[in-house]
Amino acid sequence: MVVKAGAGPDAPRSVTILGSTGSVGTQTVDLVSRDPERFPVEALTANRNVTLLAQQARQLNARLAVVADPSAYAELKSLLSGTGIEVAAGSEAVAAAAERPADWVMAAIVGAAGLEPTLAAVRRGAIVAFANKEVLVCAGALMMEEVKAHGATLLPVDSEHSAIYQVFDFDRTDSVARLILTASGGPFRTRDRAFMAAATREQAVAHPTWDMGAKISVDSATMMNKGLELIEAHFLFGIPEERIDVLVHPQSVIHSLVEYVDGSVLAQLGTPDMRTPIAYALGWPARIATPAERLDLVKAATLTFEAPDPVRFPALRLARAALQSGGGAPTILSAANEVAVQAFLDRRIGFLDIERIVEETLTALPHRPLRDLAAVREADADARRDAAGRVAAIGATTVGSR
């Protein structure tokens, strides 16, 4: 992890939010809008939600608003006419937005679509608040090399990694015995496989403790989210897979833990509100106030813990196997998962088909070394093609039954 000395802790910090219309993005907008003088906004980006994007751009007086879907350009332009806010469209324009000179960039696009924009921010040495975990899963080693080479600062936003970051001894990493990632267990924590086989989109996105975007909510239901986080933690903190454990903790109060060689275990706690880890990254190295509900341990009263169940939730095993295999395996895992989760959200496949498609794609494709970004893009595209074929095959046999 590269840590860069910044200006004074309370100095103004210009901000770009990639994925400003999403769950993490809107919570970042909420925090930034509470102190507009300290956090002037350079650019905001979305995929196609131009109504919200235009409203945010006006509210924050952004210099630039970008929509990835080119067909939404005319509408965005008209919504922002007369404001003086620049408008652009297309995925290249999203990456170009990240190149603009903001001190701090929130990477909150969902999926591998965030790779190029996040890289653009890293390559100009920005402070990057990093929520978009699929980027580190698909290109972890290359991304961390770029962070080092360009003196960028990567601050994790995932609550688990933010927790670890806050209690991790970067100067003496050999004193760290193990990382323990906590997991809520998702909406199907107590359900059996028969229930999951028939689970609907609505049941899968109904997360018990966090209010999040659709893709990460389904990932929490399969527990693939914890698998992706395990890979993310490996690259962020340089700890090998076998020293990263997962602990199910349904109350989501302890956000993760670090065990040291002397037996001490350090943790970060709080109510489950993403504005706390977002604010940690936004203010870093200073802390800023948030409206998040305060933790009342008397009210919480009981914190419980369980081991994850590898039989009901095989995604964790798949993610560990992909990390052990190395090379393009995590890229394939994440790309196949993106395709399968989208197909489930579109009601084209069942819930348990997600893990099956990921496993079959991981088995079918070679795990080639990732020497450069072209190799990442190729592994990603191959996995998407393979997984889409598997989705289509399922769709062909179950048409009309969902």
Ligand SMILES: NC(=O)c1ccc[n+]([C@@H]2O[C@H](COP(=O)([O-])OP(=O)(O)OC[C@H]3O[C@@H](n4cnc5c(N)ncnc54)[C@H](OP(=O)(O)O)[C@@H]3O)[C@@H](O)[C@H]2O)c1
């Ligand atoms: N939500 C959470 O609490 C949480 C917690 C920890 C980590 N994360 C991670 O943070 C990331 C974002 O999650 P989220 O829950 O905020 O997702 P989300 O609510 O689905 O928002 C995704 C954002 O990315 C934009 N986007 C989607 N596809 C895009 C594309 N192809 N090109 C450019 N922009 C695109 C969306 O724009 P539109 O609105 O126009 O579609 C939206 O602004 C994910 O990697 C997730 O794993 C989220």
